[in-house]
């Protein structure tokens with residue numbers, strides 16, 4: 001009986017361990033599994049016969065832990081047992097001057113150019129042995145270097161002759177969580193908020209540390225914990241205790257905490273009668289509030305503010321400008337070294353002007369009026385994170401106030417948590433676009449990093465897709481968007497493809513077939529989605545409220561600029577939004593050098609065609625097809641391409657662990673069905689206006705337009721609670 005029990009226990013134990021080992025995406029790109037290539041393993045082992053970390057601090061403790069765990073995992077030995085007695089080949093890590101030997105080996109390192117966060121990794125020969133030295137000016141720089149080194153090993157790259165110097169091109173590399181205090185997440189598709197506000201500060205979920213670690217590993221150094229549609233309560237002592245608990249965990253990983261400030265907080269929290277930025281009591285209230293926050297979080301980063309936008313309160317409630325509002329907060333955080341990120345996402349229904357023009361009209365006249373510690377946070381495009389938008393004309397137009405980028409990592413308009421869409425190509429398309437602000441070569445990326453006009457502080461924000469799902473992002477491939485955002489914020493010159501490859505190697509495997517196929521799927525995924533959702537520059541034709549699924553027919557909303565018909569303007573004559581001089585003239589907001597790229601429908605890059613032009617159905621596109629035929633062609637080829645992605649994934653069965661393979665496989669099946677839904681809905685809807693046939697070569701839509709129009713998704717996740 002007893003033996004039976006023991007055997008049973010052993011089996012159970014095995015099962016538990018096995019289950020715990022099964023891949024489910026929790027480990028993200030930081031897996032550090034044993035190197036499965038014997039000769040490479042041999043190389044690595046002989047290249048790291050010992051290791052040593054110099055210096056003590058909470059960050060250097062993390063450096064030690066990461067090296068110990070990462071190297072042990074990959075080398076398949078307990079590296080604590082390796083020598084640190086400086087003989088044989090070594091790996092050394094420490095900041096500048098942390099040790100005389102390290103200093104002697106680092107004479108080639110240009111520390112001055114590394115700044116506060118950069119690092120150097122060099123292979124140095126000393127006494128006939130190879131020593132890899134990871135060094136920086138600061139502890140956090142060393143930690144970044146360590147993650148880089150471990151990544152190289154995860155990617156099976158040689159560590160025999162390294163000569164790397166790398167520093168971030170952007171100062172503030174920040175996630176924006178749109179997380180509410182009740183744990184719902186606006187536009188979040190990975191369960192509920194990762195922040196368990198109710199049980200903080202006592203309950204410190206180990207995920208908080210893993211979160212900080214994952215961010216640090218890709219260079220993200222800041223986070224805004226709460227939704228831009230802000231709740232003033234987060235500024236109350238009860239919540240500041242909780243914020244402090246998170247900030248304490250993140251600090252050694254180099255991550256600063258920011259909060260969203262509700263402009264009316266002085267009324268809601270402070271009991272004042274006004275939130276007028278020029279009222280003395282309001283000014284004092286913010287100063288005192290800020291002083292209080294810094295008592296909890298001495299390195300608090302500052303505020304992110306959405307004001308006078310979509311119902312949020314702001315300075316205009318008191319006939320003051322955005323600059324007055326931003327400066328009020330900027331003055332309050334200034335002495336503490338804080339900053340204010342003021343969002344340019346403003347538009348008004350009462351304004352008869354094209355929504356795409358409104359932010360520019362509002363902010364350009366205020367350029368120069370903002371304090372030095374204010375950044376204007378601008379979405380990548382002028383409408384709202386559509387599958388594709390041309391770059392926002394505000395980039396380059398603000399000369400005296402630093403603009404910072406706001407990308408959306410969460411896939412609000414990109415199939416949410418069910419579509420595989422790698423956003424690297426989308427981010428790069430915008431970053432590489434030439435604004436012509438100070439002549440040719442003034443790319444958005446160069447505007448952002450201060451190379452076009454010098455700015456004191458630069459920034460890039462990404463609206464987070466992280467939730468409390470076991471795999472962090474809901475769809476496993478959502479992780480790649482978190483990853484590529486961080487990597488590009490660090491270095492926007494990297495290509496989307498090389499980052500996709502890094503992610504694939506670290507997340508799945510170095511098997512060439514896997515690397516090639518997964519990277520290929522990722523690289524085509526965005527264009528495919530654009531084709532089956534909004535080809536040729538169409539935009540904002542999704543379902544209302546939840547933004548999930550097609551809704552080109554949407555015409556009744558509280559405001560015209562929330563409908564679809566406002567944007568596609570389809571009628572019997574044609575389709576598209578005329579933003580040339582004969583229409584809204586939004587093109588005139590771009591610099592003269594950039595305008596010719598958009599002005600002429602004959603020469604424009606067709607991906608922006610209907611964004612800028614209203615054209616007849618028989619307009620000849622570059623393929624020789626009429627506009628109507630081209631639209632149909634794109635919708636159908638988008639679906640075929642989605643099917644192709646699914647097929648390619650199926651070929652990977654057995655080459656990727658079952659758990660993650662199955663997850664993605666099921667999601668791809670759904671993606672294909674939804675691509676068909678988009679296609680059928682859109683071609684049937686637009687056909688009413690074109691009056692032209694869908695070619696006989698194409699599969700007929702399975703249902704009537706009416707059927708598609710009546711589909712509802714009332715409980716699609718991530719919707720605004722109040723909608």
Ligand code: BDP
Nearest residue numbers: 186187228229306345384385
């Ligand atoms: C839109 C979202 C909305 C956000 C808003 C914003 O639909 O939920 O509150 O942007 O960025 O994309 O403020």
